[in-house]
Amino acid sequence: MSAIGLHGITKVFGAAAPALDSIDLHIPDGEFMVLLGPSGCGKSTLLRIIAGLEAPSDGVVAIDGTDVTGVSPRDRNLAMVFQSYALYPHLSAAKNIGFPLRSAKVARAAVAEQVRRVADILGLSELLDRRPAELSGGQRQRVALARAMVRDPGAFLMDEPLSNLDARLRAVTRTELIGLHARVRKTFVYVTHDQVEAMTMADRIALLNAGHVEQVGTPTELYDHPASVFVASFLGAPPMNLVTVDVERVDGELLARIGDDRLRLGITDDSTAFDTTTLTLGVRPERMDIAPRLLDDAPADPDGGITATVDLIENLGGDLLVHCALAGSTDRMCVRTARLGPTAALAVGDAVVLTAGTDDIRLFHPST
Numbered sequence: 001m002s003a004i005g006l007h008g009i010t011k012v013f014g015a016a017a018p019a020l021d022s023i024d025l026h027i028p029d030g031e032f033m034v035l036l037g038p039s040g041c042g043k044s045t046l047l048r049i050i051a052g053l054e055a056p057s058d059g060v061v062a063i064d065g066t067d068v069t070g071v072s073p074r075d076r077n078l079a080m081v082f083q084s085y086a087l088y089p090h091l092s093a094a095k096n097i098g099f100p101l102r103s104a105k106v107a108r109a110a111v112a113e114q115v116r117r118v119a120d121i122l123g124l125s126e127l128l129d130r131r132p133a134e135l136s137g138g139q140r141q142r143v144a145l146a147r148a149m150v151r152d153p154g155a156f157l158m159d160e161p162l163s164n165l166d167a168r169l170r171a172v173t174r175t176e177l178i179g180l181h182a183r184v185r186k187t188f189v190y191v192t193h194d195q196v197e198a199m200t201m202a203d204r205i206a207l208l209n210a211g212h213v214e215q216v217g218t219p220t221e222l223y224d225h226p227a228s229v230f231v232a233s234f235l236g237a238p239p240m241n242l243v244t245v246d247v248e249r250v251d252g253e254l255l256a257r258i259g260d261d262r263l264r265l266g267i268t269d270d271s272t273a274f275d276t277t278t279l280t281l282g283v284r285p286e287r288m289d290i291a292p293r294l295l296d297d298a299p300a301d302p303d304g305g306i307t308a309t310v311d312l313i314e315n316l317g318g319d320l321l322v323h324c325a326l327a328g329s330t331d332r333m334c335v336r337t338a339r340l341g342p343t344a345a346l347a348v349g350d351a352v353v354l355t356a357g358t359d360d361i362r363l364f365h366p367s368t
């Protein structure tokens with residue numbers, strides 16, 4: 001069992017703004033939690049505080065409900081896997097993996113058995129006699145993982161463990177880690193700035209921004225229901241389209257106005273919840289439809305869509321990314337569409353209309 005609780009974790013380095021500002025996060029036993037965020041947002045510092053390698057300026061770290069804030073790293077029963085594998089070059093894979101047990105004076109036969117057990121789980125059985133120089137990057141990373149697993153820790157803490165691997169090995173090792181987590185069902189806390197790793201591996205993601213948690217949830221929750229413009233633009237490639245719109249109320253229905261165009265928002269609201277008339281409208285590129293603009297399209301009709309001009313088309317193989325300049329705004333929008341669909345004949349310079357279902361539209365308040 002290793003549920004991890006973070007309560008009001010704050011970290012201040014010198015006179016700078018806090019690297020972490022009162023973080024509250026509960027990581028249940030067995031969860032694959034990814035700490036995601038841009039460079040410098042504080043994710044490594046948070047992981048090091050969980051590990052006990054860094055002391056928080058304020059707040060409490062709890063493991064299974066027990067306050068471990070002052071407990072040394074070695075007594076937390078957590079295993080840390082870093083970006084650099086830090087293997088001993090003169091020792092075989094087997095000796096590297098067994099090192100923590102030999103240091104703890106475990107009997108030779110028991111060490112050999114534990115090494116075989118984890119090597120088996122990680123597919124390293126055939127490679128145990130090799131030295132690190134005789135292993136590929138992915139195999140070395142698995143040896144480092146095996147060394148972390150051999151003590152049977154309560155949780156694994158990983159800081160960008162795949163970032164030294166090339167793209168192909170990264171994809172393979174990512175799949176292996178997902179499989180490993182499914183087999184061992186231990187708590188994983190995994191730091192990355194790579195949204196693909198986060199989306200594919202996490203049970204839940206905590207997205208950090210400038211020392212605070214922007215949103216915690218499953219990958220689908222964050223992708224479909226981002227709590228802020230920051231989350232909306234951090235997840236997704238290309239990111240969510242974000243356009244500044246004016247909101248008007250017509251016969252009790254809210255419409256977004258972009259220049260001369262109007263778009264239904266699917267909201268009938270006569271409260272004062274919309275205390276501003278300027279909002280940010282968000283739609284994922286794959287949730288937008290694009291069609292050639294016909295001459296009799298009436299732009300002011302709220303069902304008529306957003307008028308735009310195609311100014312760049314990127315061919316991704318199966319799909320096209322169609323980038324458009326909006327007629328009534330300096331904002332731009334991108335539509336992801338099938339290459340062989342009805343829009344296959346689109347060309348740069350074409351006049352188009354963009355539409356989105358009300359279920360796919362997200363609205364963000366400019367300051368909150």
Ligand code: ATP
Binds near residue numbers: 019038045046193
């Ligand atoms: P990256 O993805 O670039 O590793 P990160 O999100 O892991 O970034 P941290 O390494 O946790 O970010 O750093 C958070 C902030 O704290 C940064 O502004 C960093 O410069 C600062 N910081 C981290 N460690 C120290 C330290 N030992 N002394 C002073 N400032 C530090």
